[in-house]
Amino acid sequence: MTAVHAAPSLPEVLDRLDRLTDWEKRPRGGMRVGLAPMRDLLHRLGEPQASLRVIHVAGTKGKGSVCALIEAGLMRAGLRVGCYASPHVESVVERVCLQGRPVGEAVLARALARALDAHEAARRDDTAGADATWFDVLTAAALAVFGEAGLDWAVIEVGLGGRLDSTNAVDGAVAVVTNIGLEHTEILGDTRAAIAAEKVGILKPGAGLVTTLPPDDEAGAVLAARAAALGCPVLRPPAPGGSIAQENAGLAGLVLGYLGAGGARGRDGSPLGAGLLDAAARAGAVLPGRLERRALRTAHGPVPVVLDGAHVPFNLAAVMRDLGRDPDLAGPCTALVALAGDKDAAGFLAVLARHAGYVVATEMPERRGHAAAALRALAAAEGVEAEAVAMPDAALARAADLAARRGGWLLVTGSLHLVGALRGATDPS
Missing domain, CATH: 3.40.1190.10 (Mur-like, catalytic domain)
Structure with missing residues (x-):
């Protein structure tokens, strides 16, 4: 038989697949x-x-x-x-x-x-x-x-x-x-x-x-x-x-x-x-993580959230241009950011500094990337208030709390991997 x-x-x-070389997770x-x-x-x-x-x-x-x-x-x-x-x-x-x-x-x-x-x-x-x-x-x-x-x-x-x-x-x-x-x-x-x-x-x-x-x-x-x-x-x-x-x-x-x-x-x-x-x-044809509208409840009230995986400066500039036309996004932008190590972090933060009032920098465990402290320093050098919270979940809670207290909205950006890790913690808008 x-x-x-x-x-x-x-x-x-x-x-079995994960035993092979994965360049999405390594320095390239x-x-x-x-x-x-x-x-x-x-x-x-x-x-x-x-x-x-x-x-x-x-x-x-x-x-x-x-x-x-x-x-x-x-x-x-x-x-x-x-x-x-x-x-x-x-x-x-x-x-x-x-x-x-x-x-x-x-x-x-x-x-x-x-x-x-x-x-x-x-x-x-x-x-x-x-x-x-x-x-x-x-x-x-x-x-x-x-x-x-x-x-x-x-x-x-x-x-x-x-x-x-x-x-x-x-x-x-x-x-x-x-x-x-x-x-x-x-x-x-x-x-x-x-x-x-x-x-x-x-x-x-x-x-x-x-x-x-x-x-x-x-x-x-x-x-x-x-x-x-x-x-x-x-x-x-x-x-x-x-x-x-x-x-x-x-x-x-x-x-x-x-x-x-x-x-x-x-x-x-x-x-x-x-x-x-x-x-x-x-x-x-709308994809998750591309100018996606979500929301998050905080102790200070609900916060509008935008998830977007923009990770190069000219892409972020286009994203911020489009979001700037949206009357539903009132108040200052608080940005939660993580970037892969091969991305132009300085250029990205320079663009973000023109639009965000506060930056919370984080990083993705098990992914090659810029350290949260390094991203915070780059944001601060552009004249933006910033802090580093290495763990993404804690960073999301902190950024949402800041956005709520400032009467504004939250942008999660810099990496689709970051968006994917945090999307489940947000609610449909």
Whole structure:
């Protein structure tokens, strides 16, 4: 009689996965990047990406929201859609979605187990997949899920950079580069032009490029040159000036319009287009931790809370611009901040100092990051009252109490990992 083995649970599989190198939790100065391990894993999994029609999205900020909007538009057209995005806020299953919902734990566990088995086979055979990282294996598992799901389209968010990112094993019909700021400079380069060259590496011959960046911009010129070299059309929205949400929706609309012009149709036979992003579709594409409104009860009364994972200066500036237009956020802003160690903490605090009246600096246990005391010192150097509370839970309580006593509101920012750790302690607004 053949023994029947129970399928592994997600916690069991994640325990295996967490033994691999996870560059989301380590200093990235020595990060290995390259596609050979990823391609080996996918070959061992039967090339699941080969059957997918892909929209590939890179950029410094906004790429997760743009992915969600494209996904929502495609679903509005009656199509079957998968979306792979990172990082997650509260659960790893958020990274792999089918029809706008995270896959079930059992589905992800099975796919991860297969990808981990492929990694172990590569180790035995001493092939490139032996060097696969945590993100490589998770990406391979996501593509395996999508390959089996009978999708019309897969929307894939780049993890880091583009050219050598694990996700670049796919061939996208459209490549999106939302924007470019200085981030991950130790890996991608220390100029916007150098970073642009890495991000536009997702553009493939025959695909369209959608971006906010004009050709006379330092980074935009690099994108335009690469598109010209590959013979790819470039689509840009009108001159920026709207809100973050409007800019993201503009990019997603351009993608849908480009696909429709190329013959892509919805389930009813109508061409895809920006009109699919109606109010209902946009409302369904709102992501946690991106300008998310919450609330917190304190001894001094309720406090409005905004959760936003902005972590680079120009992104924070756009967030604060949009929040400054909101009449519901009355009174001074108290900010609770944690930043990864590879982020421009001085630049970030300089922007925050123009908007926040008080800063509580904290840090994320088990994550590479700036010490709370160092962030407090940077805020103080910008002339902002600040204090350091190392543990996030205690920091949230302290920041909320300060916001309530000052008659203002609380911004939790600097890291989606911080947002994810504290979101459950807040209430829906």
